[in-house]
Amino acid sequence: MLPAIDLNGVTKRFGTKTAVRDLTLRVEKGTAMALLGRNGAGKTTTLSMLLGVSAPTEGKLAVLGGKPTDAKVRNRLGAMMQEVSVIERLRVEETIELVRQYYDKPLPLRTLLEWSGLAPHAKLMTQGLSGGQKRRLSFALALAGDPELLFLDEPTVGMDIESRQRFWETIGQLKDRGKTLILTTHHMDEAERIADRVVVIDEGVLKADGTLNEIRRLNRVRTMTFTAGDGITPERLKRLAGVTDLAWEGRRVRLTATDTDRLLRQLIGEGADISDIEISAGGLEQALQTIWSGDRKGETA
Amino acid sequence: MNAYLRMWKAQSAAELLRTMRNRRFFLLGIVMPVMLYFVFVASVGDNVQVGGIDWKAYYLISMTAFGIIGSSLNSLGPRLAEERSRGWAKWLRTTPLPNSAYLFSKILSQAAIHLGIILLMFAVGILVKHIQMPFHFWLESGLWMLYGMIPFLALGTLLGTFDAPEVVTVLSTVLQMVLALLGGLWTPTEQMPDWMAQISHALPSYRFAEGAWDIMAGRAIPWETPAILLGYAAVFILLAVWRLNRKGTRA
Numbered sequence: 001m002l003p004a005i006d007l008n009g010v011t012k013r014f015g016t017k018t019a020v021r022d023l024t025l026r027v028e029k030g031t032a033m034a035l036l037g038r039n040g041a042g043k044t045t046t047l048s049m050l051l052g053v054s055a056p057t058e059g060k061l062a063v064l065g066g067k068p069t070d071a072k073v074r075n076r077l078g079a080m081m082q083e084v085s086v087i088e089r090l091r092v093e094e095t096i097e098l099v100r101q102y103y104d105k106p107l108p109l110r111t112l113l114e115w116s117g118l119a120p121h122a123k124l125m126t127q128g129l130s131g132g133q134k135r136r137l138s139f140a141l142a143l144a145g146d147p148e149l150l151f152l153d154e155p156t157v158g159m160d161i162e163s164r165q166r167f168w169e170t171i172g173q174l175k176d177r178g179k180t181l182i183l184t185t186h187h188m189d190e191a192e193r194i195a196d197r198v199v200v201i202d203e204g205v206l207k208a209d210g211t212l213n214e215i216r217r218l219n220r221v222r223t224m225t226f227t228a229g230d231g232i233t234p235e236r237l238k239r240l241a242g243v244t245d246l247a248w249e250g251r252r253v254r255l256t257a258t259d260t261d262r263l264l265r266q267l268i269g270e271g272a273d274i275s276d277i278e279i280s281a282g283g284l285e286q287a288l289q290t291i292w293s294g295d296r297k298g299e300t301a
Numbered sequence: 302m303n304a305y306l307r308m309w310k311a312q313s314a315a316e317l318l319r320t321m322r323n324r325r326f327f328l329l330g331i332v333m334p335v336m337l338y339f340v341f342v343a344s345v346g347d348n349v350q351v352g353g354i355d356w357k358a359y360y361l362i363s364m365t366a367f368g369i370i371g372s373s374l375n376s377l378g379p380r381l382a383e384e385r386s387r388g389w390a391k392w393l394r395t396t397p398l399p400n401s402a403y404l405f406s407k408i409l410s411q412a413a414i415h416l417g418i419i420l421l422m423f424a425v426g427i428l429v430k431h432i433q434m435p436f437h438f439w440l441e442s443g444l445w446m447l448y449g450m451i452p453f454l455a456l457g458t459l460l461g462t463f464d465a466p467e468v469v470t471v472l473s474t475v476l477q478m479v480l481a482l483l484g485g486l487w488t489p490t491e492q493m494p495d496w497m498a499q500i501s502h503a504l505p506s507y508r509f510a511e512g513a514w515d516i517m518a519g520r521a522i523p524w525e526t527p528a529i530l531l532g533y534a535a536v537f538i539l540l541a542v543w544r545l546n547r548k549g550t551r552a
Contacts, residue, residue, distance in 0.1 A: 051394070051395045052394065052395065053391055053394050053395065071304075071397040071399070074395065074396055074397040075397045077395070078395075079392065079395040081388060081391065081392050081395075083387065083388030083391070083392075084387075084388070085387055085388040085389040085391070085392040086387070086389070087319070087384060087387075087389050088319070088383075089318070089319040089322040089323060090315060090318065090319060094315065094318070097311075098311050098312065098315045099396065101307055101308055101310075101311035101312075102308050102311075102396045102397050102398045103396075103397060104304060104397075138392075141392075145396070145397075151395075
């Protein structure tokens with residue numbers, strides 16, 4: 001089966017600046033992939049090339065087996081761009097109806113209004129919408145053609161909590177229907193919620209690629225939380241090897257360390273009075289910090 | 302229905318609706334020309350002869366041309382610039398809508414609006430000022446004005462290639478006024494100093510109205526008049542295409 005996305009040695013330069021360098025990536029259909037990286041890492045440039053908005057300087061890419069500039073391919077994809085793109089002097093329902101006409105097999109207007117949470121605002125003029133409502137309209141427009149492949153570039157910026165909740169519920173439903181999702185975000189909780197594959201790029205270069213758990217495991221720092229007895233003092237804990245951070249709340253201690261197993265053995269060996277011990281591996285955010293700092297255990301797939 | 306036709310039809314209908322909801326278009330494309338027409342005709346006198354025709358007919362053409370120029374520049378230019386600066390044009394490139402359908406729908410809906418301006422202004426002339434002309438004079442003048450609007454639509458498209466919508470809005474209004482003033486739409490070129498009349502004759506605004514004045518006066522339109530308009534249109538289109546290619550973006 002043809003992959004949803006196939007990038008082969010793709011490089012994009014703007015003058016002397018290289019935004020994306022020799023990127024090779026294959027994404028199978030039905031995957032929910034988070035493309036993560038710091039500001040200026042090359043995420044939006046990569047999406048622009050995948051959407052056919054800009055062309056690679058070098059390398060080849062295919063989207064749904066064809067060129068992203070091909071109308072047949074565009075009929076099968078949807079995009080929610082970082083910029084809020086809404087035209088004025090049209091009502092919400094008129095804007096959605098207009099965009100529905102671009103596609104061969106659009107979703108019904110009512111479905112789009114419901115999924116985006118814009119049904120109560122269908123008659124509003126677009127220039128009267130709040131920033132969050134405009135984002136929701138962008139979402140409805142991205143879904144208008146019932147896309148097989150959906151690109152979401154920082155989709156929830158400006159949305160309130162309720163809108164975000166609804167948005168992710170809809171995205172979850174789309175994922176269950178086998179849609180391919182490509183997401184960029186700075187909210188790691190969003191990536192963790194939806195992605196089954198995580199790709200990390202930095203300065204235009206692929207830094208990590210794996211399942212959510214594989215990427216999480218790149219994180220060398222663990223967090224250990226416990227209740228400290230009388231003999232435990234901050235000074236004593238700070239002297240232990242590998243402790244990178246320490247916080248006290250009453251008698252509850254939270255410390256991060258590069259090797260919590262060794263630390264725990266040491267504390268028990270010294271007969272330290274500790275109880276209610278919890279060790280957590282940390283989330284995606286810590287893993288990304290590890291990747292960016294170059295302090296990695298090793299490469300994944 | 303053919304996909305291209307379906308998209309083009311929807312896009313044109315939306316553009317028409319958006320223009321009709323634009324107060325700026327109403328002010329500069331309809332209210333101002335009608336208002337100026339009544340003011341200037343009343344101050345000069347209905348039946349004064351200018352360029353071989355009654356002032357009320359002469360000035361009707363002037364103000365129809367003024368309205369069309371205003372509509373071309375003030376609707377098309379700022380809208381194109383705004384859609385590019387807001388990322389709408391970029392987003393459209395991710396949809397199946399072809400570039401040509403996007404641009405032609407804007408231009409053709411604008412042409413439909415201009416037909417409305419012509420019909421409205423002619424109705425004002427006939428019904429309010431009781432201008433009496435053979436029907437074919439009205440028809441030919443109307444058709445001429447539909448031809449003559451091409452360079453102004455091209456100029457509007459060119460203005461739309463600039464990045465700042467606020468600047469384009471101001472520039473469009475200033476250009477409309479300058480083209481009207483120097484093109485003899487407010488004051489006949491016969492009343493201008495020679496140097497100014499010479500400038501006027503070289504402008505598309507003068508040539509645009511001149512063709513219709515000639516038809517109303519029963520004269521043949523000189524060959525250079527449509528040629529000059531076509532020349533302006535070609536230059537504006539080439540400049541617009543050049544600028545868009547340089548940016549690598551959709552109009």
